[in-house]
Amino acid sequence: MIIIRGLKINSLKKKILLWFVVISSIVVFFHLVVFQQWISSIIQEKSDSYFRETVRQIGKRVEMQYQKIDEDVNKIKNNQVIKNYLKDIENDRVNFNIAKFKITKEIFKLSNLDMIDNIYIIPVNYKPMNLYYSSPIFEIDQQTRKILESFDEHKANDVIWSTETSPLKNTVMMFIHDNGELLGLLRVDVSEKILKQMDEVQLGYEGNIYLVKDHKVIFAKNRDLINKSKTILSQISGTKVSYLLDYHGWELIGVVPDTEIVTQVQEINHILLIMVLAILTAIFIFAMITARLILRPLKKILGGIEKVQQGNLDVVIEDTQNDEYSTIIHHFNYMVEKVNTLIQTVYKKQLLNRKAEMANLQSKLNPHFLYNTLDMIYWMLIMKDDEQTGDVIRVLSDILRYSITHQDDFVTVGEDMYQLENYLHIQSLRYEEKLQYSFHIDPSISEKKIPKLLIQPLVENSIKYAFREMKDGGKIQIIGYGEENDIIFNVVDNGCGMSKDQLELLYKKMSQKEEGVGGIGIWLVQQRIKYFFGENYGVSIDSSINQGTKITVTLKKRADFKEEYWTETNYSETNNLIKRGEDIA
Template identity: 35%
Template sequence: MFSKNNSEPHHLNTSRDYLRKYLLKLYPRTIQSIILISFTLVSLVCMLFLGMSMYQRFEGRSRQMMTDNSLQMLASTTSSIEDYLRRMRRISDAMYYDVIKDMDFESEDLSSEMSLLYEANKDNLVSFALFASNGDLISAAPIALKKDNAQIPEQGWFSTAFASLENLHFSTPHVQNLFLDETDYRYHWVISLSRAVELNYGGKPRMGVLLVDMNYQTIQQMLESVNKTNSDQYVYLITSNGQLIYHPKAEQISLGIHNENFAQAAGYDDGVYEENFEGEKRIVVVDTVSYTGWKLVSVTPIKNFYLGMQSTRYFVILVAALTALAMIFMNQMVTMKVTQPLRKLNESIKKIEAGKTDSAIYIGGTSEVEHLGKTLQRSLDEINRLMKDIVIEQEEKRKSELDALQSQINPHFLYNTLDSIVWMIEGEHYEEAVFMITQLASLFRVSLSKGRTIIPIEDELRHAENYMNIQKIRFKNAFTVDYDIAPEIKECLTVKLIVQPLLENAIYYGVKNMDEDGEITVRGYKEENDIFIEVIDNGYGIPSEKLPYILTEDKRASKNGSGVGLINVHKRIQLRFGEEYGLKIESEPDEGTKVTIHLPAIPATEENRERLEKGGAYA
């Protein structure tokens, strides 16, 4: 028994080892078998999702088309209603501004003019009427007799007109019951347009109300024509607070047979909504009518959308199944075609890894493998090129910064300034001489900046202001300088000596020789994470043929006499902060020039300054 028990574990271990070896043999180890199996499984899964996605996409597209149709139809209908209301406003304006404003009611009668305007627009109107502030009828067309029991001041359109004197007011549909009409015994459904008007009685103003009763049937016919052409949906019109103006089932609603979601629709902004009303899902599209705040609402039951979708489901399933079979067949061919180029590509990469940087990447096989080979080759070439460019860029940066340091003290400027100081002392203009010396000392203090090339914008602007103070005295205030600097940019960092060269250009090439007073403006502001400093002058401007070459090495643009120079400033900014920053020049001949400095907003901390001084572009 003891030996038998020992043999059972040995038998189990042998079986497990055999099973493990068998499974290892079945496990695909070649790239071809791995791709074939993987592609097949992925293809089947993809086809499943593809079928579902196709169906959902078709469903979404169909719903979108239905929504777009509703939006277009609603926009067209809203436009028609707005055009009609606009005509009514124009009629009211014509009566008020062209007739009532120019009439003295103490000695003149309005009836003829009102009748003429009514006859010209009677297809869309029911009546015109003008009332005094106490409700007395002044004039009306075509009916002139007011009912004895018509309480005009209690009418909603009358009180609303006086509640907001400057506006025109549209009422909800109602039966016109103000006048006696012996020739027509019909009841007229109207929408009243009322406004408060000023009446002239012998030079004394009095208030009144101008009433224009529009024919409600005009709007009703517009909406009925829309509802007839769209059997799957309907449109209704309500006020901004949910009062009904038009509904195709207005009678059923009044009798309680049919319900509508007026309150919620009135709260919707313009757009598309899905709602569940009385157990029915539906799409609601809302558009607001100008002048009135009325809301035109389109309602489409979602059940209409699903009609005919069953055949689409069968079609999607058939297409997915056929595509899956085709992809399984294609996977076999693709794996054979892809395997060999991948091996060659792998071997060429191993050579590069071994240090043979002069070796070429294999390019061939399928388009994907060929593209991968070309991409790797381009990357290798780009790495080699960038290594060379880094060396060149560092050399250019050192040269540019050296040029900037060498140009910090312009000998010509210094000579002229000292000469001006001597002249002032000889002329006993001591206060001006002291001011010049103080400004010159401050200018040199910022220029030196303890050898730093990165300084706060506040210091850079102080340096520019010192420079301009000196120049204004030298040129005997031949120009003015205005500063408009946002306080938040002063505590940010900048490359040193970038504003003064722009001001120097503005003086010598802009306003120096002007017959009239020159104006120079320095404006600084921040937008999001960027800082902009503008130097604007009203000088002669830059010729259009030279403007595109100012910031290039092209010899067609003159760059002499500008201190550090615009191109130097532009390159120094880009070397320090990146290609997206630098200068932008806008100029019109005889109009002036605007040069904009574009910098990143970098807080003026010592850590940031040291990073920029040592490491180049700010990260």
């Protein structure tokens, strides 16, 4: 994080790539410096354990095979029948061939002949007996004669092993004697397949095994080492593993060159390095795909936001995905559409308010002059004893002051009804008492606040249109009462009424967002109510031809109705949205 801040990278894609490079470098560093050493030590340890176990297993097998051979050799040596026939030969009590036949029968009773190539018995002063053989012998060689002549009661039970290298042959010899009397020498040649089995033993790729007896090598793949001292093995470099056989103190030694273990370690490290690089490559590809999947829709959203900041509220971000970004894009499009609608609505209401202000300004032309003039006319009429006309002037002056003042645009029901009564008083004088009116206002709502002069335009419409052809006189009732959270006013007249078509046309004009031609009074009332109270409130009309008209006004009940609460709250929330519309207005 400090590195990214220091480089001042603002692109998310570059941050992802930088983090990938940093983490990859750390992984490769640890692999080269720590993991390879750790893995090398583990491989070395496992290899030593494996070689040790392999040599042990080979040693167990060799031990078992030679023990079976030793068992057969001892059976022959200790076979009394064989001893008796050898005595009879020496004493000329039996024919040599008959004795040989009888002894051969005893030999074939053995169970492990498959591990033996040749079995010979060399009787004292007689030619060799070929009992079980692959290649017979007819004369005693010099070495065998020396062994036969070296018989000593102290060494009568010795096991004599010898190894020949050409061809490779392991031979075991034992004296056959009875009560100290030498009867002959038993010679057994170990089967060549046992030696070939040891030749085929795999100890790694280049490792070898060596069989040692009495510190002398009796088997090695390198035949030049056979019959040499065990110390020669110290000249061979590599890892050495030794296993001591239970058979006459023999020892099996395994030697594996160090280069083989190093090569294995290097191969494994190369494989691991390739795997690490492959994994990092896969992670890099995954990171790039993930960054692309994240950044592409994000760029779309940022582009849409920039266009909105530039003032383009007709932005619609196209979406072809079906994921979390789709939800964000959907909400963004919905928000822009709503903001656009809100700005248009507020802008039109601002225009409406400005138009009303202009009309108000026109009605304020030198109001003090009008007040003073009306006061002067009023006192002149009083001085001439024309109190009725003076009273009209006084009421007109009050109405004028009430309608054009800006101190309180929201007044109590009682105040507004008082001025409405003044207005109807003048109109009744105008129509020479043919216009009758009455008020039925529930006292419980008299202190509730409503917009000033909200009901008067409806009364004006009734006088203007309902009593257009007034003959018998008209009647107007103003009824006000509370109903749960609402205030309801009824303006009822007995005028000419309206047809169904006229009523539909009037409703159509009232629903328009902009001022139409004709019916501006009731349209303004409807717009003011919806602006201040919401779409659930407004004006409704019930009328029939020659049956009069009933206009119902539904407002929200509010005792603390103040202009600053409604206007400042509404305009402060939308002021920033309509800044660009003020110049047009």
